[in-house]
Amino acid sequence: MRLLSFSGRNAKEILRDPLNLGFGLGFPLILILLLSAIQANVPVSLFEIENLAPGITVFGLSFMTLFSATLIAKDRESALLQRLYTTPLTASDFIFGYALPILPIAIAQSIICYIAAILLGLPITINIIYALIFIIPVALFFIAAGLLCGSVFTSKQVGGICGALLTNLTAWLSGIWFDLELVGGAFKKIANLLPFVHAVELEKAVLNGNYSDIFPHLYWVLGYMGAAVLFAIMLFLRQMKKQ
């Protein structure tokens, strides 16, 4: 009951912000349409819908970090959290209450991306369902990163770090826009040490039915997800104590 009330409130706060809807749902859709239009005129294998859809889906999830971090940072600044800390809500109510409502939003966003991809020619197969299942750990990574950033940064800092830095990192270091092989060297090595390219490769492998190719990308994603969740819980509890 307590958790439901709190998570319901958080979902409403996110969904009632027109900027969230615009960026979270509109931006990935515009990108998928734009890049498909480019592909139609100048064919590039990277922008074929089977490769593009998983990339844009992962990129879209980077906005979940912005949503969760902004919500928590604003709550901290407005003293709403202070009020709620004096109620019977427990630490786990807070953590799940912030994380859980964003997961369905993330999945809904991924569904919308794949529906757009189907309209642009992606064949309808069971693999789309599997791709939506495998997107969950990726979504959890981004949501936990938001919990982490929201616990540490102010809402202004969150805008810069999650809104600009993280979305750009996800874009540039994931191999969505260009093949990392083309750059190579340190850039490729750094990209391979981060989770973004692995999340995209994992989704590509699942969507295209190449199940043997999901490893080691799944390990990378699960590892980063576990670490992000752990650090997010630690830092949230730390700021809770600081109150």
Next chain:
Amino acid sequence: MEAIKAEGLTKKYKDITAVDRLDLKVMQGELFSLLGVNGAGKTTTIKMLSCLTKPTSGDAKLLENSIITNESNVKRIIGVSPQETAVAPNLTVKENLELMCGIHGLSKKKRKAKTDELADQFDLKQMLKRKAGKLSGGWQRRLSIAMALISEPKILFLDEPTLGLDVLARRELWDIINSLKGKVTIILTTHYMEEAEALSDRIGIMKNGKLLALGTVDDLKRKANTDKFEDAFIAIVKEDSK
């Protein structure tokens, strides 16, 4: 019966002592004000009593429940309206009230009854569908206090409830606070002398984390040998500086 009994309550932040061995008794149904200049330790005292921050030493019991060993019981009997506005801005007034109902585990039936009752009491009925973030400062404070009363707390903490409000909004909030007197124990912090004077049964004057004086308005005026409460406050605070 005592609603609050603090003994040796102390809070230190590194080498700064925010609250220094505070001993305090507040009776049930009393409206007790903590008065002091900036940095006196009023908000830190409220934060400790409402389990927001742990004391460095000492303890306080709220209706026999220790803030250190019985935190969850304390949280069930208190309501807090923090210094800054603490409402969910994208939720309507009604949804804010319902949020607090849900967090305190009220049944659906009771949730509606409580929301209606508080909307009526705080004159919020015509505002129920408006987003809290769009309300004026005075209405947000009203809502904030109403949210603190959802759980029918035995002890209500109001941290500078009228800070930054215009005269009219302040007077309206005074009426609301006055209407709560006797029904619930209220701990109020304020900077405004006239507010403490108009509302309080007893007043505690704090400075540098210490409780300098304690009593009714008349007690404090007698103690400082002045006719005006503001003069009494200044005299007591200045006396300590000597």
